[in-house]
Amino acid sequence: MNFPELMGLAFVGLFLGLMLGSAFYYRNRPAPFVRQIPAFGRVRRAIGLAVEAGSRLHLSLGRGNLISTRSAVAFVGLSILDRIARSAAASDRPPVATSGESTLAILSQDTLHDASKFMGADYDPLRGQLTGLTPFSYAAGAASLIHDEATGASLLLGSFGSEVALITEAGDRTESLTLAGTDNLTGQAVLYATAQEPLIGEETYAGGAYMGAGGMHQASLIAQDIFRWVIILALLVGAVLKLVGVL
Amino acid sequence: MAEINCPLCGKANPDDFEVCQYCQARLKPLLAPDSAEENSLPQDETGVEEPTSPAAAEIPEWLQELRQDEDSLELEPERSSDELAADISEATGDAGSIPTGTPDWIYEVEQETQRDFDHIEPPPPSPAEPGPEPAALPDWLESIRLGLHGTPGLASSQATEPVESTGPLAGLRGVLAADALISRSRGPATRPAKLRVSANQLVHIDLLRELVESEGKSQPLPQKPSISSEHILRWGIALAVCLAVVWSIIFPGQPAALPAFQEETAELNRLIEQLPDGGQVLVAFDYEPGEFAELDAAASAVIDHLMIQGAYLTLVSTTPLGPVLAERFIEELQPVHHYTAGVQYVNLGYIPGGTASLVMLTGNMPRALPYTIEGLAAWGSESQPVLPPLQGIQNVGDYDLVMVLVDDPDVARAWVEQVEPFISSSSPQGSLGMVISAQLEPIIRPYYDANPRQVHGFVAGLRGGASYARLNGREELVRSYWDSFGVGLFMAVLLMLVAGLMYSTYPLLTRPSKSDSEVKG
Amino acid sequence: MKFPFSVAVAIGIGLITLAGYFLNIPVLQTLRMALIEWATTLAAVALLVGIANLFTIHWNKLTSGKVGGLYSAILIVSLVLTLGVVGWFGPTHTYSKWIFNNVQLPVEGSLLALLAVILVVAGVRLLRLRSSMLSIIFIITAMVILLATGPLFGISVPGLTELRSWIAQVPAMAGARGLLLGIGLGIVAAGLRVLIGSDRPYRG
Numbered sequence: 001m002n003f004p005e006l007m008g009l010a011f012v013g014l015f016l017g018l019m020l021g022s023a024f025y026y027r028n029r030p031a032p033f034v035r036q037i038p039a040f041g042r043v044r045r046a047i048g049l050a051v052e053a054g055s056r057l058h059l060s061l062g063r064g065n066l067i068s069t070r071s072a073v074a075f076v077g078l079s080i081l082d083r084i085a086r087s088a089a090a091s092d093r094p095p096v097a098t099s100g101e102s103t104l105a106i107l108s109q110d111t112l113h114d115a116s117k118f119m120g121a122d123y124d125p126l127r128g129q130l131t132g133l134t135p136f137s138y139a140a141g142a143a144s145l146i147h148d149e150a151t152g153a154s155l156l157l158g159s160f161g162s163e164v165a166l167i168t169e170a171g172d173r174t175e176s177l178t179l180a181g182t183d184n185l186t187g188q189a190v191l192y193a194t195a196q197e198p199l200i201g202e203e204t205y206a207g208g209a210y211m212g213a214g215g216m217h218q219a220s221l222i223a224q225d226i227f228r229w230v231i232i233l234a235l236l237v238g239a240v241l242k243l244v245g246v247l
Numbered sequence: 248m249a250e251i252n253c254p255l256c257g258k259a260n261p262d263d264f265e266v267c268q269y270c271q272a273r274l275k276p277l278l279a280p281d282s283a284e285e286n287s288l289p290q291d292e293t294g295v296e297e298p299t300s301p302a303a304a305e306i307p308e309w310l311q312e313l314r315q316d317e318d319s320l321e322l323e324p325e326r327s328s329d330e331l332a333a334d335i336s337e338a339t340g341d342a343g344s345i346p347t348g349t350p351d352w353i354y355e356v357e358q359e360t361q362r363d364f365d366h367i368e369p370p371p372p373s374p375a376e377p378g379p380e381p382a383a384l385p386d387w388l389e390s391i392r393l394g395l396h397g398t399p400g401l402a403s404s405q406a407t408e409p410v411e412s413t414g415p416l417a418g419l420r421g422v423l424a425a426d427a428l429i430s431r432s433r434g435p436a437t438r439p440a441k442l443r444v445s446a447n448q449l450v451h452i453d454l455l456r457e458l459v460e461s462e463g464k465s466q467p468l469p470q471k472p473s474i475s476s477e478h479i480l481r482w483g484i485a486l487a488v489c490l491a492v493v494w495s496i497i498f499p500g501q502p503a504a505l506p507a508f509q510e511e512t513a514e515l516n517r518l519i520e521q522l523p524d525g526g527q528v529l530v531a532f533d534y535e536p537g538e539f540a541e542l543d544a545a546a547s548a549v550i551d552h553l554m555i556q557g558a559y560l561t562l563v564s565t566t567p568l569g570p571v572l573a574e575r576f577i578e579e580l581q582p583v584h585h586y587t588a589g590v591q592y593v594n595l596g597y598i599p600g601g602t603a604s605l606v607m608l609t610g611n612m613p614r615a616l617p618y619t620i621e622g623l624a625a626w627g628s629e630s631q632p633v634l635p636p637l638q639g640i641q642n643v644g645d646y647d648l649v650m651v652l653v654d655d656p657d658v659a660r661a662w663v664e665q666v667e668p669f670i671s672s673s674s675p676q677g678s679l680g681m682v683i684s685a686q687l688e689p690i691i692r693p694y695y696d697a698n699p700r701q702v703h704g705f706v707a708g709l710r711g712g713a714s715y716a717r718l719n720g721r722e723e724l725v726r727s728y729w730d731s732f733g734v735g736l737f738m739a740v741l742l743m744l745v746a747g748l749m750y751s752t753y754p755l756l757t758r759p760s761k762s763d764s765e766v767k768g
Numbered sequence: 769m770k771f772p773f774s775v776a777v778a779i780g781i782g783l784i785t786l787a788g789y790f791l792n793i794p795v796l797q798t799l800r801m802a803l804i805e806w807a808t809t810l811a812a813v814a815l816l817v818g819i820a821n822l823f824t825i826h827w828n829k830l831t832s833g834k835v836g837g838l839y840s841a842i843l844i845v846s847l848v849l850t851l852g853v854v855g856w857f858g859p860t861h862t863y864s865k866w867i868f869n870n871v872q873l874p875v876e877g878s879l880l881a882l883l884a885v886i887l888v889v890a891g892v893r894l895l896r897l898r899s900s901m902l903s904i905i906f907i908i909t910a911m912v913i914l915l916a917t918g919p920l921f922g923i924s925v926p927g928l929t930e931l932r933s934w935i936a937q938v939p940a941m942a943g944a945r946g947l948l949l950g951i952g953l954g955i956v957a958a959g960l961r962v963l964i965g966s967d968r969p970y971r972g
Binding site: 500505506535537568570571574588598601603604606607620622685688690692708730733734735737747750754 | 805809858865876907917918936943945948
């Protein structure tokens, strides 16, 4: 095993240890303070409003292939879909999920089915839709769903490229709240200009912790924060060493 | 002119105004005309009702005070003025005088007892069960009864006292009515029906009533205008951009110079120039059909250069539509280079599993991609030799150059992080070049700037493609869209600047100033 | 605690794949490659399931008389026609290429053109929707990059190209790296949650 591989393994092991340690430590303690992300507060409010008003919630999971790095953000989207489906199970018009990737569509149906079963609500398999297999056809399909279903709020949490602007535009036209986060840098730049509530960088991955998806989400958030500071410190030290000519 | 203060904002208004001129609150209560006339009672400033019945005038001061206290606290079923007058006259002694020698308190107790007994009526005897016969009293008790009856002072009062009708004391008069006295209901006293309500409260009541009544009524939704300012903005921008681009195509002006090459572009050019004769190049068409315009334009000069060098091309893709895009691309260049499928190039099609399968290219390529897009056995069979572009190839490390045409940052990173280390370790001549969408430049550049390089040269977007074409001397390939591209970009900037400033400052200009609103207010 | 068989399988496969990436043990490497091959096969099958899902949704939309039924009908007819033509003649046949070149590409290209207009509209509206210093910097940066990317009627503005290069290579790249580091941490966290069975998108 060479040095980079050893470092990689150590990093993963440390990260896992921090996650499990945090989860164990906060098992019987109040949850740690996390900085406010107003977007998630608005989402919770939007869920309540949608249930009261009988409008549809829409969650789009992007087009991240499950056997690629893009699957991570899709898993976050699925966790939040589960929370939303349970919260809004009592609604006349339960949430609907769209995706641009086949395996994601299957998983979204599974998640919705599971949430409906748990809440004792009816399940309609058409609530988990594959709207297209190319980025633009997927975005066009999701946009038409927002328009047809007159959704009260749209959450876009997944892997999106610049085509996400078509979806946010549809949300804008129907005057519904659009919260969006992606792991794609181009998508983030587009969302900053077009979404009402854009999530920047790793904020998307914190969604589970903010939406109450479980203690492990909070634990992983703590691990992320600790490692972020470690990386910042390492970058600063590296820059200083480079400046003084050591590196 | 007399003024009236608004109950809501407190500001003075002329007394003939119905609603406040400042806050639009109702100044005068809404009252239905009939009930208002019937029930209108003159009120003093505090809202206390003035007595109207003649008998009320005779109410003593202490009773009036008591009435006022009760009125201000509780409700009471409405009683007629006659009843009130009767009560008052009874209380003031009009109904009878206090017998001489009897203390006031005894007299009052007697009166009250009498009234209580008046309410008690003997239950009617059941026909099936006749009431008990009067008991035969012993002599001594009878004498007491007679003696009591014969007492002068008690005679008058006893005459008015009720006779006990049930129980062992049946037939006796003047039995203390313990139950009546003790358990006399002090329940809801009769209260006046009229609330003491001020004008201010009436206004609020009216407002509340209006609100409650309006709740049940369906309000027509304000109709959205069929053409809003947002529509005009969108259509205006679309029209302006389209017109600018179409104009530049129909009426081309003086052609603008192609951009000067940059270091990374020159590096890619050098890599292709250094390819050996019959060099083998893996070309990945990893972009979506929507991005074909930019990527085709950026890559045309690069692929053209590869063909000029006579390289054997192996085409693959991690997107399902990539192989068709690759076929189309080669066809576009066919009139110039006459590349033949299965001879100069081979299309191995889609790599199932996408970027996750890239690692399979580092293993056994014949196993991962056994057939061409036409369904031929690419790596040879008993009846057919290995196709020329694939001769000597077992994995991605055997290629002289790997060229990736990509529009997705994750796919680009996957190629760099999963495939490039294998290329570098397999052959010192092996290189990874890229033609990327312009949006990927900040992501790919760090890999180019790294030491050692992980991307050995790249072309970014239309600008990079144009500079490569200039470097290669094949300007005609990009000339057709370079000028109109520039016009479109300029129009976009102009719109963002002018329309953006107007759009963002218009609400500020049209908003009423604070001083104006204060004057109006 | 309920610990279904599927969770154990998922965790086991995840650990083998991860260990195969870091540890150079032949058995692990072989297992890892075999598992990836299975995954790619499953992904290809999932593609077919997805197409079936797309068909079902639009068929139901069409038969239930919902809004947009006409579009669903067009989609179904196009899907069946394309499948028939490509399946019968092959993907490189003239008919298949005709469909791709004259239907798919123009539609997707038009959507990209629409996207360009939407992004210009977003740029125009940004300052009104989110008036902050960051938004102003965002707009100015976008303008500089756009102006320096195109030919600008042959006019050469001194320093513009250098400014574009500096923006692309210093602040943009620094920001991108920072974001990518954060995203990388998020990916590790999400992956580990799945690996230890905390997140179970596969249910079971």
